Amino acid sequence: MTRQQLFDKIKEKESFLCVGLDTDVKKIPHHLLQAKDPVFEFNKQIIDATHRYAVAYKPNTAFYEAQGAKGWDSLQKTLEYIPADIFTIADAKRADIGNTSSMYASAFFENMNFDSVTVAPYMGSDSVKPFLAFDNKWVILLAATSNPGGLDFQNLITSDGEKLYERVIRESAKWGDADNLMYVVGATRPEALADIRKIVPHHFLLIPGVGAQGGDLHAVCEYGMNEQCGLLVNSSRGIIYSDSSENFGSSAGIQAQKIQIEMAEILQRL
Amino acid sequence: MTRQQLFDKIKEKESFLCVGLDTDVKKIPHHLLQAKDPVFEFNKQIIDATHRYAVAYKPNTAFYEAQGAKGWDSLQKTLEYIPADIFTIADAKRADIGNTSSMYASAFFENMNFDSVTVAPYMGSDSVKPFLAFDNKWVILLAATSNPGGLDFQNLITSDGEKLYERVIRESAKWGDADNLMYVVGATRPEALADIRKIVPHHFLLIPGVGAQGGDLHAVCEYGMNEQCGLLVNSSRGIIYSDSSENFGSSAGIQAQKIQIEMAEILQRL
Numbered sequence: 001m002t003r004q005q006l007f008d009k010i011k012e013k014e015s016f017l018c019v020g021l022d023t024d025v026k027k028i029p030h031h032l033l034q035a036k037d038p039v040f041e042f043n044k045q046i047i048d049a050t051h052r053y054a055v056a057y058k059p060n061t062a063f064y065e066a067q068g069a070k071g072w073d074s075l076q077k078t079l080e081y082i083p084a085d086i087f088t089i090a091d092a093k094r095a096d097i098g099n100t101s102s103m104y105a106s107a108f109f110e111n112m113n114f115d116s117v118t119v120a121p122y123m124g125s126d127s128v129k130p131f132l133a134f135d136n137k138w139v140i141l142l143a144a145t146s147n148p149g150g151l152d153f154q155n156l157i158t159s160d161g162e163k164l165y166e167r168v169i170r171e172s173a174k175w176g177d178a179d180n181l182m183y184v185v186g187a188t189r190p191e192a193l194a195d196i197r198k199i200v201p202h203h204f205l206l207i208p209g210v211g212a213q214g215g216d217l218h219a220v221c222e223y224g225m226n227e228q229c230g231l232l233v234n235s236s237r238g239i240i241y242s243d244s245s246e247n248f249g250s251s252a253g254i255q256a257q258k259i260q261i262e263m264a265e266i267l268q269r270l
Numbered sequence: 271m272t273r274q275q276l277f278d279k280i281k282e283k284e285s286f287l288c289v290g291l292d293t294d295v296k297k298i299p300h301h302l303l304q305a306k307d308p309v310f311e312f313n314k315q316i317i318d319a320t321h322r323y324a325v326a327y328k329p330n331t332a333f334y335e336a337q338g339a340k341g342w343d344s345l346q347k348t349l350e351y352i353p354a355d356i357f358t359i360a361d362a363k364r365a366d367i368g369n370t371s372s373m374y375a376s377a378f379f380e381n382m383n384f385d386s387v388t389v390a391p392y393m394g395s396d397s398v399k400p401f402l403a404f405d406n407k408w409v410i411l412l413a414a415t416s417n418p419g420g421l422d423f424q425n426l427i428t429s430d431g432e433k434l435y436e437r438v439i440r441e442s443a444k445w446g447d448a449d450n451l452m453y454v455v456g457a458t459r460p461e462a463l464a465d466i467r468k469i470v471p472h473h474f475l476l477i478p479g480v481g482a483q484g485g486d487l488h489a490v491c492e493y494g495m496n497e498q499c500g501l502l503v504n505s506s507r508g509i510i511y512s513d514s515s516e517n518f519g520s521s522a523g524i525q526a527q528k529i530q531i532e533m534a535e536i537l538q539r540l
Binding site: 063098104107123142148158 | 292335338340367376396424483
């Protein structure tokens with residue numbers, strides 16, 4: 001999916017919502033445990049209920065890996081079930097030396113057909129570039145993450161006077177461009193967004209941390225939005241675990257729609 | 271495995287060799303492709319040929335993930351085949367927000383029974399601590415990596431005048447101790463080792479980059495060794511792909527033994 005196609009979809013659906021499929025087999029409604037593949041069955045119903053309101057889905061690979069080979073199958077089936085016009089993110093936070101990163105890129109872009117993968121920056125250029133070598137695929141690089149530990153190193157001031165996450169963005173922006181590179185910026189750090197927009201005005205940003213982690217949608221949009229929206233705002237737990245009964249699907253749909261309605265209002269200001 | 275047990279094994283085997291099982295199905299001898307599980311068959315023969323000379327095995331998860339669910343099975347079988355007295359490292363370079371890192375820790379320490387997992391530091395304390403919560407398990411944190419891109423961010427000077435990788439070590443050393451935390455330091459950066467030993471004199475270091483990546487064993491030992499050896503030196507490609515014929519196993523054994531003999535000499539100086 002190209003940047004323009006993503007923006008067109010945002011306008012069409014009046015939404016920049018990404019639904020995080022962090023599907024923990026211990027947290028899904030009990031009646032699903034009878035199903036052949038409970039994780040996939042849960043995802044299927046969540047996707048059925050939310051796809052009208054979302055432009056992206058983001059399964060976090062940790063939840064699937066925790067189930068071993070079976071979980072990997074559930075992930076593959078989930079990906080295939082997501083409607084083709086919705087942007088898919090493998091939230092994998094991978095990166096390794098060059099030849100090994102190529103294997104990860106192959107896993108997510110070839111064996112599975114994800115549109116994008118989240119990548120960790122610590123190992124530098126040759127750990128990121130193999131993911132950028134695929135046409136029509138995206139790297140979403142960790143910059144300023146939403147978790148408390150995100151402050152441990154990312155906000156360190158370098159001898160040039162900039163924060164580490166700013167340096168990561170400034171440097172990595174040379175490895176790709178706004179058409180194949182996005183950044184992860186936590187909703188819990190809206191003050192960072194204004195500074196980041198000075199460095200990368202045109203790149204899309206993936207914003208986790210709205211909802212369960214306490215981030216505020218309006219603050220994020222005030223500081224982070226650009227002329228093509230430029231934001232994918234993720235909510236995971238607030239949508240998918242909003243109801244633990246057999247009605248979990250319709251409840252997830254309602255939560256997703258609530259966010260979409262807020263987003264539609266915000267988009268009218270563009 | 272405890273630190274003392276690891277050191278006892280190093281003395282017994284006169285070796286601190288870690289064999290990297292970066293098993294790429296495109297690089298293994300052709301005759302193995304007839305086997306039911308070629309990757310496992312390759313690993314099995316490599317382990318048979320090298321286990322006398324090694325104290326650790328380190329499968330890099332990228333190579334298994336690139337095969338999807340099937341690869342995950344090969345990894346599990348490989349882990350179960352490794353003799354119980356050999357230290358096992360899931361070279362996965364994972365890390366995520368706290369509750370998600372717990373899922374990764376569960377994947378590698380509970381579903382699979384690895385002794386250790388490599389972890390990326392960028393997301394800070396709550397992304398690392400869930401891995402440290404398991405008894406008798408180890409975190410091996412990326413510090414100064416062996417790849418060219420390792421210099422992009424890890425050597426940045428902070429406003430306190432220390433390098434980022436030094437800060438990562440100094441800070442993370444508070445989250446665990448020498449009995450559950452090791453660091454990755456590339457063999458291609460021996461000059462870093464002396465400085466790192468000033469910060470963490472007692473921790474074990476995992477040293478990749480000897481062999482195909484050009485690192486020198488003697489330089490590594492000169493700057494990095496401590497009173498309990500304190501080093502696990504990894505070789506992957508130089509051992510496992512030393513011969514592409516049906517004799518690949520015995521050839522790998524010879525390469526591993528060569529390194530072990532060098533290590534035995536070095537250990538006598540302890």
